[in-house]
Amino acid sequence: MKNVFxxxxxxxxxxxxxxxxxQQKAKQRRPNxxxxxxxxxxxxxxxxxxxxxxxxxxxxxxxREGVKFNQFYTSTPVCAPARCMLMTGRHGGHSYIxxxxxxxxxxxxxxxxxxxxxxxxxxxxxxxxxxGYKTGAIGKWGLGMYYSTGxxxxxxxxxxxxxxxxxxxxxxxxxHLWENSRWDTLNNxxxxxxxxxxxxxxxxxxxxxxxxxxxxxxxxTGKAVNFIKENQAQPFxxxxxxxxxxxxxxxxxxxxxxxxxxxxxxxxxxQQSYAAxxxxxxxxxxxxxxxxxxxxxxxxxxxxxxxxxxxxxxxxSDNGATFNGGVDAKFFNSVSGLRxxxxxxxxxxxxxxxxxxxxxxxxxxxxxxxxxxxxxxxxTFAAIAGIAAPENDGISLLPEMTGNRGSQAQRxxxxxxxxxxxxxxxxxxxxxxxxKTGLKQNLHKTWELYDLSADPSxxxxxxxxxxxxxxxxxxxxxxxxxxxxxxEWEFLDSKLTEKEKM
Numbered sequence: 151m152k153n154v155f156x157x158x159x160x161x162x163x164x165x166x167x168x169x170x171x172x173q174q175k176a177k178q179r180r181p182n183x184x185x186x187x188x189x190x191x192x193x194x195x196x197x198x199x200x201x202x203x204x205x206x207x208x209x210x211x212x213x214r215e216g217v218k219f220n221q222f223y224t225s226t227p228v229c230a231p232a233r234c235m236l237m238t239g240r241h242g243g244h245s246y247i248x249x250x251x252x253x254x255x256x257x258x259x260x261x262x263x264x265x266x267x268x269x270x271x272x273x274x275x276x277x278x279x280x281x282g283y284k285t286g287a288i289g290k291w292g293l294g295m296y297y298s299t300g301x302x303x304x305x306x307x308x309x310x311x312x313x314x315x316x317x318x319x320x321x322x323x324x325x326h327l328w329e330n331s332r333w334d335t336l337n338n339x340x341x342x343x344x345x346x347x348x349x350x351x352x353x354x355x356x357x358x359x360x361x362x363x364x365x366x367x368x369x370x371t372g373k374a375v376n377f378i379k380e381n382q383a384q385p386f387x388x389x390x391x392x393x394x395x396x397x398x399x400x401x402x403x404x405x406x407x408x409x410x411x412x413x414x415x416x417x418x419x420x421q422q423s424y425a426a427x428x429x430x431x432x433x434x435x436x437x438x439x440x441x442x443x444x445x446x447x448x449x450x451x452x453x454x455x456x457x458x459x460x461x462x463x464x465x466x467s468d469n470g471a472t473f474n475g476g477v478d479a480k481f482f483n484s485v486s487g488l489r490x491x492x493x494x495x496x497x498x499x500x501x502x503x504x505x506x507x508x509x510x511x512x513x514x515x516x517x518x519x520x521x522x523x524x525x526x527x528x529x530t531f532a533a534i535a536g537i538a539a540p541e542n543d544g545i546s547l548l549p550e551m552t553g554n555r556g557s558q559a560q561r562x563x564x565x566x567x568x569x570x571x572x573x574x575x576x577x578x579x580x581x582x583x584x585x586k587t588g589l590k591q592n593l594h595k596t597w598e599l600y601d602l603s604a605d606p607s608x609x610x611x612x613x614x615x616x617x618x619x620x621x622x623x624x625x626x627x628x629x630x631x632x633x634x635x636x637x638e639w640e641f642l643d644s645k646l647t648e649k650e651k652m
Contacts, residue, residue, distance in 0.1 A: 180281065180385040180535050181508070182461040184452070185527070186445060187236070187389070189229070189290060189319075189396035190492055192471030192484030193501045195438055203413070203482055204435045208446035209505065212465060216507030217516045217551050223523040223578070224469050226568050227492055227499035229316055230264045230292045232468040232524065233391065237273040237293070237305070239528025239542030242567030243630040246271070247293065248639045249570045256317050256344065258325055263315040266300025267293045272540045274528050275387065276306030281537045284308055284381040288374045289391035292316040296331035303330055307389075311373040313366070319393045320344070320424060322400040323362025327369060336369065338362035343398045346420040357417070360425040365402055367394060371444045375451050382455045387531070390448070391468075394441040395434060397475025398425035405436040418476030430476040462508040462534055466524060470499040489608040495566050495576035495585060496608055506551050513553045520550045521578055523564050565630045573641035577623050582616075583608065584623040590641045597623055 193199055196206045198213035225235035226242045234240075234247035242248055247265055254262025267273070275285045286309040287302045294300015295314050302310040311329050313319040323338040339362065347356050374390055394401075399418065409432035418430040427433045445465065452461050471477065471484035473491045490496030504522070506512055525544045532539035533546035543565075549558040566576040573589035581603040586595050597620045599613040613620060627642065634640040 179460065180283065182386050182388075182452075182457060183278070183283075183531055183534055184388045184390065184448065184461060184463045185531075186448065186463070186465045187233075187289070187391040188441060188465070188467035189391065189393050190469060190472045191395055191438065191441075191467035191503070192479060192482075192486075192491075192498070193467075193488070193503055194486030195395075195471065195482060195484050196442075196503055198505065199503050200486060201482070204438050206438060206442040208442045208449060209465060212445065212449065212463065212507050213505045213515075215509070215514050216463075216505055216512045217518055219504040219506075219518045219520065219522055221519055221521045222466070222502055222504035223500045223521075223564060223566075224467065224502050225523055225525045226566060227469040227490075227494055228568070228570065229290075229396075229468055231568075233290075233292050234267065236468075236524045236527055237267075237275070238271060239274070239525050239539070239544050241523075241525050241543045241565045241630065243565055243627075244543060244632055246635065248567070248634055250316075251636070251638070252317065254315070254317070256320070256342070258340075261295070261315050261318060263295040263298070263300070264292050266295070266298035267305055269299040269304070271305060273306045274531050275302075275389070277528065277537070277540060278387045278531060278535060279306045279308065281535050282385060283535070284384055284386040285389075286310070286374075286377045286381075286386065287389040287391070288312050288370050288377065289389070290316055290319045290393050291391070292319075296328060301331070309377060312370055312391075313393065319396065320398055322366050322393065322398065323360075323364065324366055327366060329373075334369075336362075336364040336366070338364055343400075343425040344420070344423050345426075347426045349417070349419045352417070352419060352426070354428070357426055357428045360398065360400060360427070361403070367392060367440065367444060371447055374448060378448070378451050378455065378457075382457060385535075392441055392444060394444075395437040395477075397472060397477060399427040399430055399433040399437070399476050400425055401433055401437045401440050405440050406432050408439070409433075409435045413481070420476075422474040422476065424475035427476055431478060431481060434477055434482070459508075459510050462506060462511075464507075465503065465505045467502045470494070470501070487607055493568075493571045495568055495574045495587070497583075497602070497606065500566065500576070508551075512551050516553065518550050520547070520555075520558065521561075521564060521580075522547050522550070563626055565626060567631065567642070569634065569639040569641050575627060575642075577626055578602075579619075579622070579626075582619055584620070593642070596620075599623075 197210040251265035254260045413431040415431040420426040471479040485498035488498035490498035529544040529546040533548040545559040563579040575586040585598040600608040
């Protein structure tokens with residue numbers, strides 16, 4: 151009997167040691183990283199950032215349980231280049247992709263995506279994959295089709311599901327999504343979402359044309375949940391660039407019902423392009439709440455699998471709220487009273503929410519005034535993973551995120567360069583913000599200068615009073631600009647500009 155007790159004791163000790171070893175191993179494992187990316191979400195469209203009309207309980211909870219940045223920027227104010235800069239840690243003067251360079255057309259037969267990333271690009275996915283992470287991207291890619299060098303599977307992602315071509319993402323009820331290089335058919339009829347309705351004759355049936363059976367966002371969230379389950383035993387990086395709330399205004403009817411009757415609204419007939427919607431304000435609000443629900447599903451899955459303490463969940467958006475497709479940014483105060491919208495380098499086009507949660511590492515319910523930008527993510531992800539970052543234009547935000555602000559690297563300025571909408575520049579330097587627009591028309595356009603500490607809406611141009619600061623801005627442009635690889639994006643090199651005029 152004594153030997154039996156000794157045997158049980160030995161087994162218990164062995165099992166206990168094994169359990170302790172497993173727990174220690176879990177603690178030593180590199181943290182999981184989930185980066186959720188909204189599409190055309192304005193900085194003021196979350197409750198945590200002051201939104202009054204749209205409900206976002208899960209994102210508000212994410213902010214309460216983590217840190218909220220109040221001076222955070224996208225790298226550029228439009229879809230494809232923002233994604234490129236996020237993925238590569240480069241700003242607009244160094245990035246390979248600087249604008250929305252569309253290929254092909256809207257129909258399935260003409261699907262060709264956007265300008266692809268070149269072969270061998272060092273992306274955050276490639277960096278983390280080399281460090282032993284399982285990498286997944288689920289949502290909107292916009293950086294190349296599966297057969298091109300820009301395919302996500304050729305840019306460091308083990309798994310991809312979603313839209314490869316952002317033009318296809320104008321429709322939330324598409325005929326298909328892509329799973330790696332495989333066409334995944336969805337149960338939806340063919341639909342042209344840019345079809346306009348006649349206000350004089352439009353019926354409910356006409357509006358119903360823009361509804362389908364299988365909502366793309368649901369399919370993507372399902373794949374994300376599976377990715378987390380399948381990779382729970384190893385470190386993973388999950389990039390979730392959801393397509394909400396980018397138009398078209400489309401979301402399941404049940405989601406719209408919770409808002410109908412709350413807003414003074416009239417039907418939108420597609421006159422500003424994108425799908426018509428009988429209740430445009432309610433639909434837009436419902437789309438953001440639907441996005442919020444997806445965040446809740448992801449958070450719950452992470453918690454359910456016991457991964458909370460070893461998973462960093464971050465949330466941001468690619469640019470400010472849009473100006474078309476039936477969206478009323480003014481009604482919702484979508485950019486918190488800031489100047490500009492999507493495609494503008496004024497604050498409303500580039501200021502974004504940024505929330506990060508990591509229980510036990512990031513102090514709950516904290517806020518940061520650090521001026522930061524999305525091209526900081528490569529350095530930040532590297533710091534979270536405990537690896538050296540490749541060459542990039544950013545700084546790690548991990549000290550600021552975790553409350554170690556004394557060790558947070560500082561920067562003299564943030565640089566923005568955007569070739570579309572006439573050619574634009576912006577530089578954030580401390581409290582100062584320099585802006586130039588219309589540079590394709592006039593390369594010698596003068597700077598506008600704003601003191602954001604006193605004038606966040608950029609209404610008082612102080613350029614004439616500070617010629618010394620303008621000289622600093624000129625020197626920064628000279629230092630940071632590298633010639634673009636296609637002429638459509640080059641608007642600062644006077645020699646190239648003059649050649650094109652000849």
